[in-house]
Amino acid sequence: MFEIISLKNGLDNVDGFYGGGVNCGLKKEGNDLAFIRSELPCKVSALFTTNKFQAAPIKHFKKYPENFESNFVLINSKNANALTGKKGVNDIEEILQTLKETNKDILNPIMSSTGVIGYRLPKEKIADGIKKFDFNAKKSVEAANAILTTDTFKKEICFKVVLNNGNYFHIAAIAKGAGMINPQMATMLCFIATDANIEKEDMDELLKEAVDESFNKISVDGDTSTNDTVMLLANGKSKVYDKEAFKFALKRLTQELSLQILKDGEGSTKVVAFEVKNAKSEEDAKKASKMLSNSLLVKTALFGEDSNWGRIASTIGASGIECDEEKLTISYDNITVYSPEVPQMDEELEKKALKVLQKDEFKIVCDLNVGTHSFTSFGCDLSYEYVKINADYRT
Amino acid sequence: MFEIISLKNGLDNVDGFYGGGVNCGLKKEGNDLAFIRSELPCKVSALFTTNKFQAAPIKHFKKYPENFESNFVLINSKNANALTGKKGVNDIEEILQTLKETNKDILNPIMSSTGVIGYRLPKEKIADGIKKFDFNAKKSVEAANAILTTDTFKKEICFKVVLNNGNYFHIAAIAKGAGMINPQMATMLCFIATDANIEKEDMDELLKEAVDESFNKISVDGDTSTNDTVMLLANGKSKVYDKEAFKFALKRLTQELSLQILKDGEGSTKVVAFEVKNAKSEEDAKKASKMLSNSLLVKTALFGEDSNWGRIASTIGASGIECDEEKLTISYDNITVYSPEVPQMDEELEKKALKVLQKDEFKIVCDLNVGTHSFTSFGCDLSYEYVKINADYRT
Numbered sequence: 177m178f179e180i181i182s183l184k185n186g187l188d189n190v191d192g193f194y195g196g197g198v199n200c201g202l203k204k205e206g207n208d209l210a211f212i213r214s215e216l217p218c219k220v221s222a223l224f225t226t227n228k229f230q231a232a233p234i235k236h237f238k239k240y241p242e243n244f245e246s247n248f249v250l251i252n253s254k255n256a257n258a259l260t261g262k263k264g265v266n267d268i269e270e271i272l273q274t275l276k277e278t279n280k281d282i283l284n285p286i287m288s289s290t291g292v293i294g295y296r297l298p299k300e301k302i303a304d305g306i307k308k309f310d311f312n313a314k315k316s317v318e319a320a321n322a323i324l325t326t327d328t329f330k331k332e333i334c335f336k337v338v339l340n341n342g343n344y345f346h347i348a349a350i351a352k353g354a355g356m357i358n359p360q361m362a363t364m365l366c367f368i369a370t371d372a373n374i375e376k377e378d379m380d381e382l383l384k385e386a387v388d389e390s391f392n393k394i395s396v397d398g399d400t401s402t403n404d405t406v407m408l409l410a411n412g413k414s415k416v417y418d419k420e421a422f423k424f425a426l427k428r429l430t431q432e433l434s435l436q437i438l439k440d441g442e443g444s445t446k447v448v449a450f451e452v453k454n455a456k457s458e459e460d461a462k463k464a465s466k467m468l469s470n471s472l473l474v475k476t477a478l479f480g481e482d483s484n485w486g487r488i489a490s491t492i493g494a495s496g497i498e499c500d501e502e503k504l505t506i507s508y509d510n511i512t513v514y515s516p517e518v519p520q521m522d523e524e525l526e527k528k529a530l531k532v533l534q535k536d537e538f539k540i541v542c543d544l545n546v547g548t549h550s551f552t553s554f555g556c557d558l559s560y561e562y563v564k565i566n567a568d569y570r571t
Numbered sequence: 572m573f574e575i576i577s578l579k580n581g582l583d584n585v586d587g588f589y590g591g592g593v594n595c596g597l598k599k600e601g602n603d604l605a606f607i608r609s610e611l612p613c614k615v616s617a618l619f620t621t622n623k624f625q626a627a628p629i630k631h632f633k634k635y636p637e638n639f640e641s642n643f644v645l646i647n648s649k650n651a652n653a654l655t656g657k658k659g660v661n662d663i664e665e666i667l668q669t670l671k672e673t674n675k676d677i678l679n680p681i682m683s684s685t686g687v688i689g690y691r692l693p694k695e696k697i698a699d700g701i702k703k704f705d706f707n708a709k710k711s712v713e714a715a716n717a718i719l720t721t722d723t724f725k726k727e728i729c730f731k732v733v734l735n736n737g738n739y740f741h742i743a744a745i746a747k748g749a750g751m752i753n754p755q756m757a758t759m760l761c762f763i764a765t766d767a768n769i770e771k772e773d774m775d776e777l778l779k780e781a782v783d784e785s786f787n788k789i790s791v792d793g794d795t796s797t798n799d800t801v802m803l804l805a806n807g808k809s810k811v812y813d814k815e816a817f818k819f820a821l822k823r824l825t826q827e828l829s830l831q832i833l834k835d836g837e838g839s840t841k842v843v844a845f846e847v848k849n850a851k852s853e854e855d856a857k858k859a860s861k862m863l864s865n866s867l868l869v870k871t872a873l874f875g876e877d878s879n880w881g882r883i884a885s886t887i888g889a890s891g892i893e894c895d896e897e898k899l900t901i902s903y904d905n906i907t908v909y910s911p912e913v914p915q916m917d918e919e920l921e922k923k924a925l926k927v928l929q930k931d932e933f934k935i936v937c938d939l940n941v942g943t944h945s946f947t948s949f950g951c952d953l954s955y956e957y958v959k960i961n962a963d964y965r966t
Contacts, residue, residue: 229888229896259884259896261911293881295915402885472867476958486688489654490797493624501624501654516656520691560955563871 178421179338180428183346186316186332190346191371192216192413196313197322200305202254202291202298207322209305210251210350212367217245217283218409221379223387225404232257232264233287234405239265243376246284249367249407250275251323252302253352254291258402267297274303279311290325290352290365290403320350323365327352331436337372337418337425345372345414347425353437364391364437366406368429371414372422382423383408390430394438394469394554406430438554443561448478449539452492453550460497461551464542467495469555478557483521483529485513492542503545508532573816574733575823578741581711581727585741586766587611587808591708592717595700597649597686597693602717604700605646605745607762612640612678613804616774618782620799627652627659628682629800634660638771641679644762644802645670646718647697648747649686653797662692669698674706685720685747685760685798715745718760722747726831732767732813732820740767740809742820748832759786759832761801763824766809767817777818778803785825789833789864789949801825833949838956843873844934847887848945855892856946859937862890864950873952878916878924880908887937898940903927 187195192215197207224234240246250272257264272285289297320330334348351366368383387406408426438447450468455461468474473487485506492499506514509532513521521529532538582590587610592602619629635641645667652659667680684692715725729743746761763778782801803821833842845863850856863869868882880901887894901909904927908916916924927933 226891227885227888228891228894229884256881259881259909260915261897292879293885294879294909402888472953472957479958484687484689486651486654486797489624490622490688493622493797496621496623499623502656514654514689520655520689558867558958560958562867563874563953563955563958 177340178418178424180425181336181338183334183336186320186334186348186350187212187369188314188316189334189336190348190369192411193369193371194312194314195319196310196315197318198305198308200308201301202252207318208253209302210319210322211309211311212249212319212369212409213311214247214369214409214411216411216413217247218411219374219376219379220244220246220286220407220409221376221383222405222407223383225401227402227404229259229402231289231403232260232268233289234403235265236268237286240284244284246286246409248275248282248285249288249409250285250306251288251319251365251367252291252297253323253325255289255295255297256291256293256403257289257297258293260294260296263296267299271297271299271302275306278306286407288365288403288405288407290323293402316348316350323350323352325352326442327440329440331433331440333429333432335425335429337421339416339418339421343416345416346370347372347422347429349429349433351433351437353440364404366391366430366433368406368408368426370408370410371412372410373412373415373417374410374422378419378422379408379410382426385423386427386430389427390434393552394434434554438556441556443559443564444556445559446478446535446557447537447554448556449552449554451539451541451550451552453541453543454547455544455549455551456498456547458549458551460547461549462553464492464495464497465551465553467491468540468542469553472558475555475558478533479559481530481533483508483513483526483533488540488542489514498546499544500546505543505545507541507543509538572735573813573819575820576731576733578729578731581715581729581743581745582607582764583709583711584729584731585743585764587806588764588766589707589709590714591705591710592713593700593703595703596696597647602713603648604697605714605717606704606706607644607714607764607804608706609642609764609804609806611806611808612642613806614769614771614774615639615641615681615802615804616771616778617800617802618778620796622797622799624654624797626684626798627655627663628684628798630660631663632681635679639679641681641804643670643677643680644683644804645680645701646683646714646760646762647686647692648718648720650684650690650692651686651688651798652684652692653688655689655691658691662694666692666694666697670701673701681802683760683798683800683802685718688797711743711745718745718747720747721837722835724835726828726835728824728827730820730824732816734811734813734816738811740765740811742767742817742824744824744828746828746832748835759799761786761825761828763801763803763821765803765805766807767805768807768810768812769805769817773814773817774803774805777821780818781821781825784822785829788947789829829949833951836951838954838959839951840874840954841930841952842932842949843951844947844949846934846936846945846947848936848938849942850939850944850946851893851942853944853946855942856944859887859890859892860946860948862886863935863937864948867953870950870953873928874954876925876928878903878908878921878928883935883937884909893941894939895941900938900940902936902938904933
């Protein structure tokens with residue numbers, strides 16, 4: 177058994193990790209350049225976007241040999257360094273060379289970027305920013321702020337995991353989300369640091385499992401970015417490790433961050449779980465659930481708090497999965513709004529449904545009644561604000 | 572050879588066809604119930620939604636034997652009669668029974684509906700409406716208005732097709748579109764009437780071909796409705812037919828209506844052609860093209876007239892098709908905004924791009940340069956107005 181304690185100030189609690197952020201002129205104000213440093217070399221496990229046009233930082237990461245160790249991550253916002261060709265990768269190499277000259281202890285530094293696609297990194301600004309770093313800072317909050325784009329709040333989590341025998345380790349993360357958030361890993365960056373004494377094999381296995389159960393289940397707008405990255409860095413400094421405890425903590429950490437990202441989805445006002453159950457196959461359940469979380473008509477109806485379950489039914493029908501209107505049941509939380517017996521809503525039922533729809537978080541359950549498989553994905557509504565943010569993104 | 576002449580007043584020109592519309596209280600004001608009648612029995616060819624939850628009128632249509640003939644279509648807006656189970660089909664049978672009592676000449680009447688899902692048809696209102704019909708009216712415009720929902724203008728077309736020998740026939744249509752418009756036939760109804768002396772076999776073949784080249788290439792919001800219907804009624808009254816001429820006219824008619832539907836897409840301010848060319852396979856070209864026309868980030872950028880080609884590139888990368896950033900070229904009309912040689916936009920290029928983006932209609936060309944296959948689909952931008960219309964749809 178084990179106990180999980182939430183701590184403030186994210187990465188700062190993880191033994192041997194340092195972090196901070198500065199403004200180097202990419203954003204007009206606020207931090208735009210962050211670092212995460214470990215005093216011991218870290219094993220690194222990372223998952224990247226499924227987008228075929230992977231950004232330059234991802235290409236650069238992949239040039240390192242398998243099982244390489246690193247003690248430094250440099251992250252900038254405002255510029256994605258994507259679709260910048262070989263020059264984009266060269267730019268990273270130059271920047272990291274400068275970085276190594278500033279601090280001789282840096283081993284195999286990693287770079288990560290988020291922002292607008294198609295522009296070269298302003299190398300001089302970033303070099304100036306690096307000069308401003310205090311490499312011994314424990315200022316996770318400044319790093320968490322520096323990686324944000326259209327996010328409206330910072331995303332930072334830390335757990336202290338205490339085992340039965342009193343030994344403990346930490347696991348912490350900073351993340352950014354906002355737009356381009358889609359079930360196949362979104363425009364999101366997430367850096368997880370741990371002092372647990374975990375092996376690379378377990379890192380790879382547990383990170384994939386956790387991401388499948390968290391980031392891969394959320395959608396803001398169905399778009400998948402060129403830069404998505406989830407990275408786990410482990411320096412082993414606590415000398416403590418327990419697989420079950422680590423697995424549990426990592427899953428909880430990524431799930432909490434996923435919900436924070438959804439809550440902060442561009443212009444979103446509510447987070448909705450789309451549970452499709454009793455489907456013929458898991459694939460069917462997943463397909464319908466993800467179509468619901470991405471349907472414009474469903475998302476706008478949620479924003480309007482419209483109890484119009486017809487759009488939900490129509491989306492399920494349009495998904496092409498095995499379904500039968502004589503067997504389907506649709507509920508908002510525990511309020512059944514459609515079943516073959518009651519195909520028409522009355523005023524009282526509308527009122528009950530509206531109460532659920534007015535909540536910040538609720539569940540839409542579609543019981544297909546044609547099999548035994550289920551899948552839940554998470555989405556948000558679509559508001560005027562989303563359109564505004566994305567029509568004006570670069571300005 | 573043949574000549575095509577556009578005529579006003581849609582269906583009214585087609586020999587032996589009558590049509591009109593009335594208000595029966597489904598809408599607060601404006602027509603909500605329409606009919607199309609032919610003095611001769613018509614051969615009927617129809618294509619329906621791919622949505623698995625097909626609306627009651629579609630189920631009712633399918634109860635007629637293959638190759639049945641009909642001389643009457645009754646259409647209501649405001650209520651889709653979808654997800655209403657067997658009762659929904661019974662309601663249609665009752666309504667059409669009443670209709671036949673009003674007019675003994677009616678043969679195998681067809682019903683079609685559009686509007687909100689999940690409510691039973693108000694049979695009495697519709698029966699009252701039927702009593703108001705003037706069965707000998709030639710008022711296509713009233714029918715065209717009665718079938719609209721959130722559309723902002725009526726959609727009506729008529730061509731007179733004159734063959735080389737001076738003989739001619741007519742082909743005309745009324746349609747509605749607006750929301751739920753997706754490449755696999757959208758919440759759209761389209762009724763095409765012709766006095767050409769066409770055989771059922773040709774009707775089926777040419778209708779499918781024309782729909783694939785028109786309605787199946789457009790998208791407003793990627794949602795596919797329960798009620799989509801394109802129907803061709805032919806009464807043969809002109810005694811004239813020429814396959815090539817009919818094929819050409821039908822294609823042109825459906826393509827013009829498709830563009831009208833896109834222009835009237837809920838809240839849309841521009842119509843954009845997404846051409847993906849030199850793809851490895853036709854499937855790849857189609858997949859990427861349709862993902863572009865449905866991407867929220869692309870659609871909002873178009874509304875914002877943002878020359879951010881990064882979202883276009885990112886969507887292509889996310890589509891999972893064969894592509895290579897070293898080979899990709901992206902143009903707005905004839906302005907190349909991205910090619911591997913010029914990965915960064917300067918101010919002058921931005922200005923040129925902006926001029927294209929400010930147009931009401933333009934083309935985005937993505938040249939993948941990895942094969943020989945092409946596909947073009949048509950979409951529109953996403954504005955505040957779309958969110959407003961769909962958040963408030965039922966009120």
